[in-house]
Amino acid sequence: MAVIVQTLKSFEAVLLQEIPEKELIYSGALALCEIGLIHAYDGGTKADPVDIDASHCRAEARNALDRLLEAKSAMAQLYLDREEDIDFKILPPFLTYLVYKCAATVTDRLRVGEESLFNFRGLKRLREFLALLSQRWLAGRRYLKLLDEDTTPRMMKSIQ
Structure with missing residues (x-):
């Protein structure tokens, strides 16, 4: 897993050097890279800490996640506040899944009792951004429905 993360981080570094900052949202390659990182970090946070090394890896994965x-929450906020305009014609489909995976991860955290102000605010932002992305990609609506199924009524009330 560590080799995969190192490879993805190296690839991400190259992409961040090559892509202008204003165009990062339109990079399908960067979205795929971040999807891989989210899956790797999320898996790392759930590793069984049987020894000190695994416990350290788990903490590192949690911090990176x-x-x-x-x-991603800050990126969503830029576009929700209309500080940046989105060109829906060139928006990559992978971005929709990336935002969904981020929102699903935060939803899981809330379900297991990690109720922090960041988690509530972050989830609200990600859900709103996913609704915005659904203007271009129908998968956005489907992902919102999946999130609704995983969200308890109490959590839904808190994020609204």
């Missing part, structure tokens, strides 16, 4: 979720 937190940073990635915060970055």
Whole structure:
């Protein structure tokens, strides 16, 4: 798993050097890279900590996942506040799944009792951004329905 994460981080670094900052949202390759990182980090947070090394890896995965979720939430906020306009014609389909996976991860956290202000705000932002993306990709609506199925009424009330 560590080799996969290192490879994805190297690929991400190359992409971030090559793609202008204003166009990062339109990079399908970057979205795929971040999807892989979310899956790897999420799996790392659920690893069985049988020894000190596994416990350390679990903490590192949690920190990396937190940073990635915060970055995606901040990105969503830029477009929700209309500080940046989205060109829906060139929006990659992978971005919709990336936002869904981030929202699903935060939803899982809330379900297991990790109720923090960031989790509630982040989930609300990601859900709103997913609704915005559904203007271009119908999968956005489907993903919102999946999130609704995983969201308890109490959580739904808190994020609205």
